[in-house]
Amino acid sequence: MFFNYKRENIKALTIALLFISTSFSNLFAQKTTTVNSPDWSKNATIYEVNVRQYTPQGTFKAFEKHLPELKDLGVKILWLMPINPIGVKNRKGTLGSYYSISNYKTINPEYGTLDDFKELVKKAHQMGMKVLIDWVANHTAWDNVWVKTHPDFYTKDSAGKFVPPVKDWTDVIDLNYNNRKLWQYMVDAMIYWVKETDIDGFRADVAGMVPTAFWNYARKKLDKVKHVFMLAEWENEGLHKHAFDMTYAWEIQHIMKEIYKGKMNVGNLDAYIAREKKRFNPKAYRMTFTSNHDENSWNGTVTERFGKAQRTFAVMTFLVKGMPLIYSGQEAGLNKRLRFFDKDTINWKKSDYRKIYKTLVHLKLKNKALWNGIYGGEMQILKTNDNKNIFAFVREKDGNKVIAIFNLSKKEKIVNIANKKLDGKYKVLFNKKDIEITDHIKAELKPWTYLVFYK
CATH class of the missing domain: 2.60.40.1180 (Golgi alpha-mannosidase II)
Structure with missing residues (x-):
């Protein structure tokens, strides 16, 4: 996602969805699924890679040198933020938003070449790690190649002009999923990356703003090529029915923040755990976190949001039911808001957090009580x-x-x-x-x- 307005919008939508889902949980709980998560995911921790800010060079080749450190950390899934080229028209900042895509089938030249990316995926696989790429299916840059070749793929106003999906997202324009031809082109682009680079799945940006029927269609097509892993940036149980292995556990992160502020307490956590059991299929994975690219850039560092409780909540994300996420730099005690539209390299200093995260990741790898979905123990x-x-x-x-x-x-x-x-x-x-x-x-x-x- 792009910036604070977007984050707050998604948060508001999520709260609305939660209200509907929890109020009628017995009627609408998602208890059936055709999704069977890959065996390698059952004890995995996921790590979000911000290629732009990871190294001074901001390239695949420079990041590749860090793979041995991530293998030592124990993470099994690398989620790379969008690797596609960024639009120039109406760009924000000097480098633009990662999520303003100008071509779905090419590599952002700032990161390197297609061969560089293939080599990165190959080496990650050799070290026992899987690779997901961020996929922005809801909107494109104003100068995406489809604007000229397929203008009918886009939502237009009464004057026939392209429109952003949300008023303040001025660097992108909305895709129109009423056009079924768009579905074919979008899935074709996704399949391209699986076939060409051997990636292992996708993280779907603002997944709930795209029709669930499209994601169901995409998953079916993708699984015919390779058994993929799908992560949705959304918190709706219906997405697990046919399309996604994992969704964001935003609500528990929100509860943790409110507990630190003194506005909620453990009773809210207990109620959350009870709701989760009713709402989600036992096979569904829920991604727990204290930070990610949006939280860090727009809502604050873990120190700003969790203060003296930051270590405690980091530990909690590994012990409650769900798959924990580590964002780039958290293992180095990242304590600054990384700029979203400009270069802002992570400071890789020594930190106790590396030992903390390594201990937690390796405990999860070995201790079945902490495994994901049906493979782990229920919380009592x-x-x-x-x-x-x-x-x-x-x-x-x-x-x-x-x-x-x-x-x-x-x-x-x-x-x-x-x-x-x-x-x-x-x-x-x-x-x-x-x-x-x-x-x-x-x-x-x-x-x-x-x-x-x-x-």
Whole structure:
């Protein structure tokens, strides 16, 4: 996405969708699906790559040198922000929005060549990582090649002029999916990248602004070429029925922010977990995060949004049900808003966050309780002596177990939990000390801290 207006619009739309979905969850919960996620995704963590800002050069070749670090981190899926050329007409800033596409079948020359990209995908595969590319199906740049060759692909006003999908998105124009020929051309472009470069799937920008029927059609066509993985930038359960493996878990990220502000509490988290079980098919993956390109550029750094709780919420995104996302630079403690339309290289400094993320990613790889969808354990909420401020749960699967206890308040808390599910011998997250727990835990937790035990 492009800028704050867009982010806030999507947020408003998402809240509306959530209201409808949660109010009638028993009637409209998506319980059937034809989507079968690739086996390699079941214990994956996804990493968002901002090629422009990743290195001073901002190229595929320069980014390629970082692949060994990402392999060591343990991430299995690399999602690259759009790799296509950016429109010049009505461009914003010096480099333009990543999401203003001028040609769906060519490479942004600022990043390198088609061969450079093929080599990047090949090397990622050799290291056991999969590659998704960002796909902008809702709109194009004003000077996209289709403007001249297929003007009938676009939405027009009463005067016959092209229009942005939203008034303030002045650097792009809306595509008209009432034209079924557009569907064929768009899917043909997607298939081109799968066949030509051997990518493993797509992240669909503002997926809910494009007809779900199109995505169903696209997934069916793509899977005939290769069993792909599809991520939707949206939060609607219906998208999982035939098209998408994973959707954004925006709501829990919103709840985390509001808890830090003191406007929500653990009760809101408990209610969210209950709604998720009703709304989504157990096979559906939900992407959890504390940052991404939109959150960072438009809503603030993790320090600005989560303050002293940023580490706690980072840990939480790996332990709740869902696939966690790491955005470029988070493992280096990224603490600035990257400019969206201009060059603004990430400062790759040493940070404790690399060790934190590496520990969490590798725990998820090995511990089945934390795996994605039906492969992982369900969240079982644990009652505590302070259910407004202490968030506690257990997840179990095939002999693996994780117990997580979070103090989500600005005050020190004495935590008491009594439950037979606690019984067992565990290791403590981050220090690997052995500990035996009976059916009762009593612990002192400082503000915005946690205890995590696993086996």
